[in-house]
Amino acid sequence: MTIQYAILGLLSWKSFSGYELKKLFSNSSLFYWSGNNNQIYVTLLNLNKEKLVTQEIQQQENLPAKKIYSITKKGLTELKKWTLANPELPEIRNAFLIQLAGAHFLSHEELLDLISRYEEELYLALLMEREKAKRDTDHPNRTKRETFLWSMINKNFESFYENEIKWLTLVKKGLPHE
Amino acid sequence: MTIQYAILGLLSWKSFSGYELKKLFSNSSLFYWSGNNNQIYVTLLNLNKEKLVTQEIQQQENLPAKKIYSITKKGLTELKKWTLANPELPEIRNAFLIQLAGAHFLSHEELLDLISRYEEELYLALLMEREKAKRDTDHPNRTKRETFLWSMINKNFESFYENEIKWLTLVKKGLPHE
DNA sequence: GTAGTCATGTAAGACGTTACATGATTCT
DNA sequence: AGAATCATGTAACGTCTTACATGACTAC
Numbered sequence: 001m002t003i004q005y006a007i008l009g010l011l012s013w014k015s016f017s018g019y020e021l022k023k024l025f026s027n028s029s030l031f032y033w034s035g036n037n038n039q040i041y042v043t044l045l046n047l048n049k050e051k052l053v054t055q056e057i058q059q060q061e062n063l064p065a066k067k068i069y070s071i072t073k074k075g076l077t078e079l080k081k082w083t084l085a086n087p088e089l090p091e092i093r094n095a096f097l098i099q100l101a102g103a104h105f106l107s108h109e110e111l112l113d114l115i116s117r118y119e120e121e122l123y124l125a126l127l128m129e130r131e132k133a134k135r136d137t138d139h140p141n142r143t144k145r146e147t148f149l150w151s152m153i154n155k156n157f158e159s160f161y162e163n164e165i166k167w168l169t170l171v172k173k174g175l176p177h178e
Numbered sequence: 179m180t181i182q183y184a185i186l187g188l189l190s191w192k193s194f195s196g197y198e199l200k201k202l203f204s205n206s207s208l209f210y211w212s213g214n215n216n217q218i219y220v221t222l223l224n225l226n227k228e229k230l231v232t233q234e235i236q237q238q239e240n241l242p243a244k245k246i247y248s249i250t251k252k253g254l255t256e257l258k259k260w261t262l263a264n265p266e267l268p269e270i271r272n273a274f275l276i277q278l279a280g281a282h283f284l285s286h287e288e289l290l291d292l293i294s295r296y297e298e299e300l301y302l303a304l305l306m307e308r309e310k311a312k313r314d315t316d317h318p319n320r321t322k323r324e325t326f327l328w329s330m331i332n333k334n335f336e337s338f339y340e341n342e343i344k345w346l347t348l349v350k351k352g353l354p355h356e
Numbered sequence: 357g358t359a360g361t362c363a364t365g366t367a368a369g370a371c372g373t374t375a376c377a378t379g380a381t382t383c384t
Numbered sequence: 385a386g387a388a389t390c391a392t393g394t395a396a397c398g399t400c401t402t403a404c405a406t407g408a409c410t411a412c
Binding site for chain 2: 002005006008009012013029030031032076079080082083084085086087088089090091092093094095096097098099100101102103104105106110114117118121122125139140142143144145146148149150152153155156157159160163164166167170171174175176
Binding site: 017018019022037038041042045060063064065066067 | 389390391392393394395
């Protein structure tokens with residue numbers, strides 16, 4: 001379970017309510033969890049039980065009350081331990097490649113069509129990443145290093161899609177007509 | 179659940195036992211499921227119940243009996259339907275990027291160390307992909323197209339790691355000393 | 357004799373998504 | 385009138401991994 005570290009990471013920057021975290025998650029490629037209620041709210045309740053975060057209820061006029069979560073010293077220690085730990089390799093799950101692998105009974109036209117539909121989705125995804133990068137101010141930028149790292153994280157996603165598009169071009173070029 | 183289509187795809191090439199499929203899965207980046215028993219054996223039993231595959235028990239001397247699974251016409255129809263369907267975008271889950279995102283409390287040295295540990299893992303993974311590509315004959319290669327597609331699938335993984343390494347180089351170059 | 361391969365299967369639990377439930381306010 | 389946003393939480397289910405269970409044979 002990494003989601004707890006993702007949440008601790010965000011809380012180490014500033015305090016958030018569950019609802020705010022949920023919105024951050026659902027707009028983010030980095031925090032890939034779908035931003036569903038269950039995982040976030042349940043994780044926050046557990047983090048609170050383990051005293052890695054604290055809860056503060058904030059009443060609002062004309063709106064339901066918020067629970068603002070803040071990271072504790074214990075939480076910071078846990079987070080730092082994880083941040084320094086050996087990085088894992090990224091997990092890639094590419095269903096399109098599995099489709100390609102089973103493409104032996106497709107006609108040349110069907111295959112080209114499949115490829116161009118994948119290409120279109122990649123283009124769209126790349127554009128969305130670039131748009132997000134422009135708008136995106138939801139990250140710490142107190143120091144040059146923080147600003148730089150966040151820009152590189154955005155670039156990582158862009159460059160993934162660019163790389164995938166380049167690869168697809170090679171597929172289209174080399175594909176035997178038979 | 180895509181694993182059933184992954185299995186159908188392999189069975190559309192030739193018949194396999196559960197144990198053989200399990201080995202294919204655990205050596206493969208494409209078929210990313212960990213090659214655990216439960217999913218494969220249970221999925222095979224379900225596919226059999228739905229008449230998408232047939233089972234044939236093969237007795238062996240000095241070894242336990244095998245269950246050889248073959249795809250049915252119904253299975254081929256299902257598989258083709260899925261293969262022609264709109265491809266999904268790849269899912270990438272990169273915990274290292276989440277570590278980077280929370281790196282604001284690391285020293286310059288700690289951060290450089292984290293980066294170089296990730297770099298080493300990427301190199302290793304790239305080498306392993308290249309080795310696999312050399313040895314790899316576990317795929318259909320009856321036509322030029324099949325051979326080409328399988329080589330491009332291997333290249334996709336290699337190029338992912340190469341791209342990631344290039345990106346890391348940019349991170350190291352641009353990282354502010356502060 | 358200990359570990360590994362061949363071969364199938366079940367059980368338990370972690371992780372993740374979708375949907376349900378509530379209720380006021382605001383926007384179209 | 386209907387949908388969207390704010391806000392929290394639960395229930396049910398699907399997916400995925402680890403571990404357990406059995407048993408014969410092989411290799412060191």
